[in-house]
Amino acid sequence: MSTPGDITEVMALDRLVHEPARLLILAVLSGAKLVEFGFLEQVSGLSKGNLSSHMSKLEAGGLIEVKKSFRGKRPLTELCITPAGRRALANYRRQLATVMQGIPAPAAPTKRRREE
Amino acid sequence: MSTPGDITEVMALDRLVHEPARLLILAVLSGAKLVEFGFLEQVSGLSKGNLSSHMSKLEAGGLIEVKKSFRGKRPLTELCITPAGRRALANYRRQLATVMQGIPAPAAPTKRRREE
DNA sequence: TCAACTAGTTTGTAGTGCAAACCTATTTGT
DNA sequence: ACAAATAGGTTTGCACTACAAACTAGTTGA
Numbered sequence: 001m002s003t004p005g006d007i008t009e010v011m012a013l014d015r016l017v018h019e020p021a022r023l024l025i026l027a028v029l030s031g032a033k034l035v036e037f038g039f040l041e042q043v044s045g046l047s048k049g050n051l052s053s054h055m056s057k058l059e060a061g062g063l064i065e066v067k068k069s070f071r072g073k074r075p076l077t078e079l080c081i082t083p084a085g086r087r088a089l090a091n092y093r094r095q096l097a098t099v100m101q102g103i104p105a106p107a108a109p110t111k112r113r114r115e116e
Numbered sequence: 117m118s119t120p121g122d123i124t125e126v127m128a129l130d131r132l133v134h135e136p137a138r139l140l141i142l143a144v145l146s147g148a149k150l151v152e153f154g155f156l157e158q159v160s161g162l163s164k165g166n167l168s169s170h171m172s173k174l175e176a177g178g179l180i181e182v183k184k185s186f187r188g189k190r191p192l193t194e195l196c197i198t199p200a201g202r203r204a205l206a207n208y209r210r211q212l213a214t215v216m217q218g219i220p221a222p223a224a225p226t227k228r229r230r231e232e
Numbered sequence: 233t234c235a236a237c238t239a240g241t242t243t244g245t246a247g248t249g250c251a252a253a254c255c256t257a258t259t260t261g262t
Numbered sequence: 263a264c265a266a267a268t269a270g271g272t273t274t275g276c277a278c279t280a281c282a283a284a285c286t287a288g289t290t291g292a
Contacts, residue, residue, distance in 0.1 A: 089220070170249085
């Protein structure tokens, strides 16, 4: 039961969100009002450069907002997700759910579990 | 409740599978023993060239097998998923499930339930 | 003063996805 | 018989992307 889950929907996935690094960023942002650049750098494991460029793309796409200020005398960059960002993320999640229905479940043929 | 669903797992996603076009191909292959190139071309909506190159990558990665033969006098290319391909797909699905737990659900601001 | 650190941005490059052009053989039209 | 069209793909060319290395600008410590 449940809908067939049209797998061709996978082709409609938002590439801006689909990129793992950016999806991670959005997911983290969705759970807080304001997130510091440095914090994101640590939880994501991304290099500063990489993070910076993904940040710019998300900002250019209107999915996040970037606020630059100072803490004491040092620069501080903070990110927050926009309403459009939340929508994009929720939409992406919905599509993922649809897509997952088109992928056969773990199959679980034997009891062994191997991972690498 | 339910496990926290470590969102950083998103960084470990298999890029060979993560690409929408290839995920679609794998999903289709997982539901049949042997699939014709032309059929795949139609259901995916991919151009022949694009399909061909994704096919090559999946083959190079050992996720599918490509069998070339003739039907009557015309060339016929058929694809089938390998055991490694099935494992990769199942593994990807598992990771996706984990990742989805890290993405906030549809937000459901009101009580309405929308399905489409 | 000068080295080292903080907080990011810009640059360079290898790799990717995509469609257009191409290829070879077969079939159809005249 | 010969040209044009079609089938079934592959190769090429290009615009774009993710990533790390190199860079910039200000700050703190010695």
